[in-house]
Amino acid sequence: MMPKPIAQILSLLLILPIAATASQQFREAPQFYNSPHCPSLGGDTTTTNTTICSQKAVHVAMTLDAAYLRGSLAAILSVLQHSACPENVHFHFVTSASDDIRRLHLTISKSFPSLPFQIYEFDNDAVAGLISTSIRAALDCPLNYARNYLADLLPNCVKKVVYLDSDLILVDDVAKLAATPLGATAVLAAPEYCNANFTSYFTPTFWSNPSLSLTFSNRNAWNIAPVDHRWNQHGLGGDNFQGLCRDLHPGPVSLLHWSGKGKPWARLDTNRPCPLDALWAPYDLLQTPYFPLLIKKWENFGYLNLSPDDEEGICQVLAHMWLDSEIVAGSDHTVGSTSLSSPSSSSSSSSSGSTSSKKGKRSQFEKKLGEFFKHQIESDTSAAYGEGFRAGNQAVIKYGLRRTLDHIRLTGSFPL
Known part of the structure; x- marks a missing residue:
């Protein structure tokens, strides 16, 4: 017989993903090329040197650490796959000095051999004593607040940057997001949710406090431009306690964000995925022991x-x-x-x-x-x-x- x-x-299809996180290896992503209409950034080839200070390039910043590396690689792949001009996207990765920067650099280079990128070290002491204890340990990590220091970390020639978390994927061209108008005074653009109501936060009562008014005098930190909600379909990771499954919010979708406790790669590895986690899975570059076994x-x-x-x-x-x-x-x-x-x-x-x-x-x-x-x-x-x-x-x-x-x-x- x-x-x-x-x-x-x-x-094997069922049992091997559970053990995949023990020693993570990532495969090489496909190569993506510019469409004919893409602007030239200078030079005959696209390299780190030709894109890092180009105003025609789309600059994307992300934090990079071992815990979220799998999510970061998926996010990078989604950006490139849906970009009309992927060779014009320059990545700026911020990592903690305590991380193995050489290993992170090698992992990115192996999965994306032609990717123009820089890695910057963030000093955790910059936020020492400023972080309040939260209900999620990930939010207590100093690197989580490195985004607030991008102006100090990135080269002065970078005038505009799109910041992306590691637990998201784009299903639209990142250049559209980068083209969000900021106006004359706004320092950032973001979709408002959770009824944050920034316009009601800086009230006359706020400014009547001498300490607060002196601290924020002549600053534009509260000037925020709006971004369409399609660029942050947030909360797909569920709540901060259990990470329960959630549906999409009504309306069009350009960015899927697994904010919350539940991360798609963790739920997939334990064979307990939410339905929307299947939208993240095609971008997963993890090379599990499945193939050699x-x-x-x-x-x-x-x-x-x-x-x-x-x-x-x-x-x-x-x-x-x-x-x-x-x-x-x-x-x-x-x-x-x-x-x-x-x-x-x-x-x-x-x-x-x-x-x-x-x-x-x-x-x-x-x-x-x-x-x-x-x-x-x-x-x-x-x-x-x-x-x-x-x-x-x-x-x-x-x-x-x-x-x-x-x-x-x-x-x-x-x-x-």
Whole structure:
């Protein structure tokens, strides 16, 4: 009897993400190029030297630390992927002197080899004694307040910068956000929420206090320009106590922000994601032990000498099938694997359909979410992930998943 590796593979899909955070390794992101209409920043090539002081560049600042590195890389990828002029985006990373700056620099360079960026050290003593204890330890971190010192940290030639947290992704062009008009006196632009009501904060009573009026005399710190709420769909991390799941706020979306206790990578790793976490997952660059362990498992079953495209392709095909069964298929009418179905693969399709029944009927939102996630796999432009999936998908459609795996075991490549 032939061995049955599929059950073993699918079990790895479920159990390996939990152990992924022990030793984080990140894969290289696809390369993104400017559209023809993008302005030239000077010189024949885009480098750190040509973008750092260019007024035509879009400057993006972020903090960088080991705890949120995975989120930071996802945010960077989302910025580049949705930018019409990704080569014109210059990143400024602020990190604590206590962090391993060399390792952080190496990680960014490996995942984004062509990215123009600088790293700046922030002195934690600058905010010593100024931070009140909060209900979340992350808010007590001095680096969380480094954004207030960007004018002192960044080069004087940088006149305007977009600051982004590490727990967000953009689904729109960052240049649109950078183009927010500040007016003559505003020092920053931000969307107002939680009824902050800044215009009512600096009242006559405030200014009548000699200490306060002297401190803020001749300063514009309270002059804030508005930003459309589409640029901060905040609160997706839930509340600060439990991090419960939340829905999107009404209206258009350009930026998804997992502010709150729950972070998408943590919930995904524990197999307890919220529905909206699936929107963050396509930008995750974490290289889990899944691939080397899966290849070792394949070798035990006789699948030897796989090419990188075959390795990635089969993994992407399995992920695509899992989405079909777990997210899309649980509707009024059980739907088998759409792009993977064929007479010879009917057993795998029916198996996928049956596993989804335990979660019951899917909402329209969940079905659309699943379709979005599947589309990310199908439309990936990278050679290993996108082309690998399409090659594997064609083989599965033509021969069925089981016969495709049998062919790989014997030949080390996809059947044509």
